[in-house]
Amino acid sequence: MFTLAEENYLKNIYHLQTENSEGVSTNLIAESLQTKPSSVTDMVKKLAAKKVLLHKPYKGVSLTEKGRKVASNIIRKHRLWEVFLVEKLNFHWDEVHEIAEQLEHIQSDELIKRMDAFLDFPDFDPHGDPIPDENGNIKVTEKKLLSELKKNQRGVIVGVKESGSDFLQFLDKRKINIGTKIKVLGKEFFDGSMIIQVRNEQFFISKKIAKNLFIQISEHV
Amino acid sequence: MFTLAEENYLKNIYHLQTENSEGVSTNLIAESLQTKPSSVTDMVKKLAAKKVLLHKPYKGVSLTEKGRKVASNIIRKHRLWEVFLVEKLNFHWDEVHEIAEQLEHIQSDELIKRMDAFLDFPDFDPHGDPIPDENGNIKVTEKKLLSELKKNQRGVIVGVKESGSDFLQFLDKRKINIGTKIKVLGKEFFDGSMIIQVRNEQFFISKKIAKNLFIQISEHV
């Protein structure tokens, strides 16, 4: 139905569309896919012909309902495979993304259905990202970036924004992971850095780190 | 290192080489890969340039040591994935081949190492085919085609030759699978058909079926 290249375009456009609320431009897609704008124009035409996205020349693109379905299914597969790699094969959460990039293109609805059951129908992947259901619906959870919290607010880490190896290993070194409870002890207005409490320890956290951690705020102290 | 197409050529040539003891011809490869001889010639040149096979124009091809390694590793992955699909995801043995055809191309040594351990280091796939080790070595077992057995010989089914759905479902219908013990009650010289005993039942088996079942003969009655 869709080639490997087409699937990767759709997946990336889906992500770009949810991150940047405005239209998705040719240059943005090119950057995201590490390719040239002229290549994007060609592929976008092909995908528009396949009715998975709308292309207004010189304006951006937007996925059709069909396109959203295809894209979210690839993301569903990616995240289920990541859960499998971590939960069943004991991979570390910073090692699974590249392998999942390959596995997400395996074509078999039955395989995914069985994998989902085998993993006990997980809602989130190892990085805290929600796993779309078969219809592309995503469970939305209330979460904020750590950088948005105020002094004395508490919460639990529910996800990471960028899940590159460097960042994940930074967290590991401090035994911070999904599920870890934190409290903001202090916040510096000058550079956005924070002091947070984790268990009995206090950590200095730069703004860059604080902008990469998703927190679910604990309302009742 | 190798493209999808290259991997499929190498795998097929490996199989052809072990089945037909003579050299592997262009037409044979073309038939096996469902492609045209001219396409084979092109690809064979490319693979020869990559030092994974030797090509004597107008004579056949043969894999180099490097080519054998690459090919057997793909077969290793294919068979490990088949074990996974049957043992862990409860797929039926006639449903796994097509999915394994895709999964065999996933590139990650670590993944295969962990999958092997997860499956408890299996020696055979669900169809009784041996799983090559990391170095391409295959455990050779003494086995004969059922068609080669004589009257009154006993044995246990250890594999199937062609593992198409039709044949596997034929076996299922009769509750015959790998591990099933059989005894040859009679053999018809005219058409090669047999009567075999399975548990308390007797089955009439055509020559075609008998040539598709691998048996390990039980020496001591």
Added chain:
DNA sequence: AAAATATTTTAGTTTAGTCTAAAAAAATAA
């Protein structure tokens, strides 16, 4: 040994997906 047949290779196209360079359109600045 020559003729006929079968196999294999070469030559020239095709398609998907990419690229560079140039043209066109849109956005921004003067």
Added chain:
DNA sequence: TTATTTTTTTAGACTAAACTAAAATATTTT
């Protein structure tokens, strides 16, 4: 409102992997 800059598209070329048709080589038959 022109001029300049940025973004996007078009035009033309390239590679991998396939194809068809024709040429070359090998095999088999007469």
